[in-house]
Amino acid sequence: MSTSNSKPSITAIVAATQSNGIGLDGGLPWKLPGEMKYFARVTTGEEPSSDLDQQNIVIMGRKTWESIPSKFxxxxxxxxxxxSNKGIDVKESINTKSFNSIESTFEFLSNSNTNLNSSNKIFLIGGSQLYKTFLITKPPLINRILLTRIISEFKCDSFLEDFKSHKSLxxxxxxxxxxxxxELENWLGFKIDEENEEKxxxxxxxxxxxxEESE
Structure with a gap:
């Protein structure tokens, strides 16, 4: 696929088991409030702003959007x-927009009228097909992966691309x-326990x- 020359810096954020399971029946296989708070804290930033120009961006596919309870x-x-290349019924607003391709999304992000600035962070939040596309494109369409590695195993029917096995040609x-x-804490801007346990x-x-050595 081809994208704009001014490819934005995008961080994938995802929770996955050791066998790379990330979902079951359109939702998460686990309920971990602390991990969800981490996701919200990272994607909104330490000081969430009501100013649209200062807000971070989350990119997602149709199934991920529909998996979010309507009230949230x-x-x-x-x-x-x-x-979504199949179309989606989204009520567009000043902070919600839909696109039919990754290319059109990147065009929007690179458009000067979008008012992106250095304080805006862009996150890819799912689902599995988008993660895969962003990861297998050469070079990858993401620059960073924030991975919550779930040590316990869960039954899953959707999986994260095994990015650790990817090698440079x-x-x-x-x-x-x-x-x-x-390095993770420095990028986040806050302290966080490396290992955690809930329920x-x-x-x-x-x-x-x-x-960089693989480039």
Missing amino acids: RPLKNRKNLII KNNLPIWKKSNHL GVKYKYEMWTLN
């Missing part, structure tokens, strides 16, 4: 962009490298970035 969508204090080096926890479910927060 659009996700507040964030600009919601929904991609140039030198066969891994395309992605794992950051240390301090007997253990998980840990990770960050992966593009490996």
Whole structure:
């Protein structure tokens, strides 16, 4: 696929089991309030703004949009962009827009009238097909992955692309490298426990970035 030359910097944020399971029956297989608070804190920013020009952006597919309870969508204090090549019934507003392709989404993001600035962060939040497309495109359409690794196993019917196995065609080096926890905290702008447990479910927060040596 082709995209605009001014490709935006996009961070994928996702929770996945050790076998890369991310969903079941259109929703999450687990209920982890602390992890959901982390997702909200990261995607809205430390100081959520009512000023649209200062808000972060979340990009998602149709199924992810529809999996959000209607009373919670659009996700507040964030600009919601929904991609669906099959069409979707979205009530567009100042913070909710739908697109029929990744290309048209990127065109919107690179348009000067969109009023993006250096304080805006852009997050890809699902689902599995969008994650896969953004990850397997060469070069990847995302620059960073915030991964909540669920240690306990759950039954899943949708899975995250196994990005850790991706190698550079140039030198066969891994395309992605794992950051240390301090690097994750520095990027987030706040302290967070690396390993966590809720309701007997253990998980840990990770960050992966593009490996410059593989380029």
